[in-house]
Amino acid sequence: MDPLPGRPTTRRHPDHLVIWKIDRLGRILRDLIAIVTTLDGRGVGVQSLTNGIIGTTTAHGKLVFGMFAPMAEYEAGLVRERTQVGLIAARRRGHKGGRKPKMTDDLIGKAQRMYDARHFTMAEIATSRGVTPMTIYRHIRTEATAH
Secondary structure (H helix, E strand, O other): OOOOOOOOOOOOOOEEEEEOOHHHHOOOHHHHHHHHHHHHHOOEEEEEOOOOOEEOOOHHHHHHHHHHHHHHHHHHHHHHHHHHHHHHHHHHOOOOOOOOOOOOHHHHHHHHHHHHHOOOOHHHHHHHHOOOHHHHHHHOOOHHHHO
């Protein structure tokens, strides 16, 4: 890492990267190990606040980190699986994810008629529909989108 201009080039040892949880540093074990190894090579230890105050600056801390890292990856995998199962179940019940669209077919039609009348600016059309001009551009046909 190149030092910043005007900054001292010496580093206080040991430096620590303090993280909330191990899985916040890396999503998969391979990445987590690569990040910790790179930081260790630069003289920077990693300390986790919620996983039993794990630190990588001692042999004991490295052992505990090595034991917790696969568990963190496992926990993240469980969360992903549960989320997917929940989304699939919601779709089967007829629920659709995401925000409700601001522009209904009726509002799009009104905005298109206002645009076609050539009496209103895009900002005025957007304000009258309670949306941004970009939302109007996305939903109506203009000369640029007609080609």
